[in-house]
Amino acid sequence: YESxxxxxxxxxxxxxxxxxxxxxxxLLWPVIGLxxxxxxxxxLRHRPARSAVDQRRxxxxxxxxxxxxxxxxxxxxxxxxxxxxxxxxxxRAVWGSTAD
Numbered sequence: 001y002e003s004x005x006x007x008x009x010x011x012x013x014x015x016x017x018x019x020x021x022x023x024x025x026x027l028l029w030p031v032i033g034l035x036x037x038x039x040x041x042x043x044l045r046h047r048p049a050r051s052a053v054d055q056r057r058x059x060x061x062x063x064x065x066x067x068x069x070x071x072x073x074x075x076x077x078x079x080x081x082x083x084x085x086x087x088x089x090x091x092r093a094v095w096g097s098t099a100d
Contacts, residue, residue: 007090023085034078
């Protein structure tokens with residue numbers, strides 16, 4: 001956010017800066033999702049080990065780790081894509097390109 005504020009102070013407000021700022025504010029949501037998913041993975045990783053017999057009996061024992069892993073990957077990809085979009089919008093704001 002600080003670098004965006006510095007950019008805005010340097011070049012002033014214009015539609016390209018406003019788009020960059022709008023996309024940057026939206027980036028917060030996938031980042032929050034990624035943090036929550038990572039915490040979910042970490043909590044599941046540190047839960048007490050179960051015996052092999054208990055794991056075979058409980059077919060659903062893999063459901064939570066799989067869900068956590070899928071969520072982590074989805075939010076990681078979303079965060080990466082959104083970060084690239086924010087960076088691209090910032091570059092366009094600096095260099096003045098309006099082409100899509």
